[in-house]
Amino acid sequence: xxxxTTDDGGETPTEGIQIDMxxxxxxxxxxxxxxxxxILDGVHDDNIVILESGLQPEEESKLxxxxxxxxxxxxxxxxxxxxxxxxxxxxxxxxFLGRLMGNDEPNTLTVIGPADRIETLxxxxxxxxxxxxxx
Amino acid sequence: MGILTDLRSxxxxxxxxxxxxxxxxxxxxxxxxxxxxTTLANRIARDWTGDAVGPESHVPHETRRARxxxxxxxxxxGKSVTIDVVDTPGVTxxxxxxxxxEHDIEKEDAVRRSREATEGVAxxxxxxxxxxxxVIYVLDATEDPFTQVNTMLxxxxxxQDLPVLIFANKIDLDEASVQxxxxxxxxxxxxxxxxLEGDNMDEVYDxxxxxxx
Numbered sequence: 001x002x003x004x005t006t007d008d009g010g011e012t013p014t015e016g017i018q019i020d021m022x023x024x025x026x027x028x029x030x031x032x033x034x035x036x037x038x039i040l041d042g043v044h045d046d047n048i049v050i051l052e053s054g055l056q057p058e059e060e061s062k063l064x065x066x067x068x069x070x071x072x073x074x075x076x077x078x079x080x081x082x083x084x085x086x087x088x089x090x091x092x093x094x095x096f097l098g099r100l101m102g103n104d105e106p107n108t109l110t111v112i113g114p115a116d117r118i119e120t121l122x123x124x125x126x127x128x129x130x131x132x133x134x135x
Numbered sequence: 136m137g138i139l140t141d142l143r144s145x146x147x148x149x150x151x152x153x154x155x156x157x158x159x160x161x162x163x164x165x166x167x168x169x170x171x172x173t174t175l176a177n178r179i180a181r182d183w184t185g186d187a188v189g190p191e192s193h194v195p196h197e198t199r200r201a202r203x204x205x206x207x208x209x210x211x212x213g214k215s216v217t218i219d220v221v222d223t224p225g226v227t228x229x230x231x232x233x234x235x236x237e238h239d240i241e242k243e244d245a246v247r248r249s250r251e252a253t254e255g256v257a258x259x260x261x262x263x264x265x266x267x268x269x270v271i272y273v274l275d276a277t278e279d280p281f282t283q284v285n286t287m288l289x290x291x292x293x294x295q296d297l298p299v300l301i302f303a304n305k306i307d308l309d310e311a312s313v314q315x316x317x318x319x320x321x322x323x324x325x326x327x328x329x330x331l332e333g334d335n336m337d338e339v340y341d342x343x344x345x346x347x348x
Contacts, residue, residue, distance in 0.1 A: 057294035060287045061260050064228055068257040073232040073249035080229030084283050115229035123281075 017048060017132055024053035032059050036066050043081055043114050044070075048132060054085050054110035082118040084128050085110040159206055159217040160347050163267035165259065165292070167284055168195040168225030170273040171304040175330035176222035179343075180204045182336065188222050194238045196252035198224045201262055209340050216348035221267060224255030226288055263291060269298045269347045276303040276311035276327070280319035289320055298346050301325045302339070307332045 020042050027035055035055065040063075042049040055063060067081050086108045111118075111128060122129040164172045176188040188204045190197060204220045230252045235245035263270070270292050274280050292299050300323070303316040307329040317325035326342050328335045 057287070057291040058264070061264055061291045064226065064287075065257045065260040067228060068230070068253040068260075071230055071249070071253045073230075073246040073253075079231040080227070083228055083287075085286075116231070120283075 015134065017134070018045070019048045019050060021050045022052065024051075027051060027053065032062060035059060036063050039063065039112055040066060040070060040081075043112060044078060046114055046117060048111065048113040048118065051110040051112070054108060077116070078114070080115040081112055082115050082120065082130075083110065083112045084120050084123060084130065086123075086125055086128065159219045160268040161203070161219045161221055161266060162269045162271060162343070162347055163221045163223055163259075163262055164271045164273060165223055165263065165288060166225060166273035167275075167278075167282065168227060169193070170225065170275045170278075171330045172225065172273045173198050173222050175271070175273055175302065175304065175328075176202070176204065176220050178330045178333060178336065179209075179220055180207060182340075183207050183209055188220065194240070195234060196225060196230070196248060196255070198222060199248065199251035199255040200224070201255070201258055209344055211340055211344040211348075214344065214348065216344045218343070218347055221262060223259040223262060224252065226256055226259055226284055228284060230256070264295065267297065271300050271302055271343075272323075273302045273304050273330075274316050275305050276313055276316055277305055277308050280316050285319070289323070293322075299323055300342055300346055303327045304330055307334060 022038065027038075030038065036059070039049050039051075054060075063081075063083075071078055071080055109128075111130060113130075113132065117133055119131045119133070120128070121131050164176050166172050173189050173191045177191060180186055180188045184204065184207055186204070189202045201224065202222045204222075206217055207220050208215050208217045230249050232242070232245040232249035235248050236242065240248065272285075272289060272292065274285065289299070289301075301316060301320050303311070303313045303325050305311055306313060306327045311327075313325060313327040324342065324346075326335070326339055328339050
């Protein structure tokens with residue numbers, strides 16, 4: 001969790017929730033494992049990571065696999081990730097047929113956070129509503 | 136959607152028909168935890184080989200390793216199709232050992248189960264990318280199918296160009312809604328069934344032979 005110091009010298013830091021909004025341009029320049037590391041490092045720091053343009057299915061698969069290897073049940077308390085994107089983004093037109101039709105773009109805006117801190121309240125094609133809790 | 140769906144379906148079936156004879160196809164049974172994957176794998180294995188694949192339980196993540204039942208020969212309409220059934224751990228993006236404590240499991244055992252569950256999910260993802268020739272995606276028809284894990288998993292399966300059948304399980308329960316499942320994944324065929332009660336298994340085997348034969 002990010003700490004924000006006060007103007008008078010920072011003796012009593014206030015706690016906030018850091019949100020990293022990562023542009024599609026920045027993600028485009030990264031290899032798969034670099035993207036996954038960027039996401040998971042943020043989540044390990046208790047940040048909420050918002051991707052302007054989501055991951056490809058293969059990258060999602062590796063993100064799940066990598067997430068599982070980093071859960072240590074009696075370790076640092078990391079229990080995995082919560083991930084949400086608009087319905088129809090992944091697995092919709094981005095599957096085999098989508099690529100056949102020339103649509104090779106990743107899915108839509110994606111929100112990722114620590115599983116024990118983020119809870120989805122509502123999701124539809126136009127709105128993702130999440131509750132982010134402090135530790 | 137209709138033409139595109141038909142085209143996609145045709146391509147999927149063409150892909151499936153490209154399988155060469157000889158080696159049995161490995162059909163992965165995927166889905167979220169507690170959808171009834173092992174119950175289905177056991178039903179198929181018992182019906183055609185007499186043996187089970189693994190233990191079933193209402194406790195999530197009971198299956199923590201992918202298990203394979205080899206050479207399951209399914210006979211339909213005078214023909215036979217031989218498949219290897221791969222029962223996989225339920226896929227999730229999170230595992231918290233405290234969930235197991237709610238099922239009267241001691242902490243030490245819960246931690247061990249959690250560790251094995253995470254390894255199992257990672258293993259299942261690896262199988263999906265490398266080692267299966269087709270997928271049966273099992274959903275609990277009493278639950279909301281519009282989850283991120285389901286959307287991601289079906290997207291991943293599609294990206295691998297694997298033939299896939301969606302099974303809407305637990306239709307013996309009053310709350311089951313097959314329509315809700317088929318609405319969630321209209322691009323794929325949805326087959327209703329109760330793996331526990333053995334309901335609609337004739338259609339299940341017809342579709343397995345059609346898609347994976």
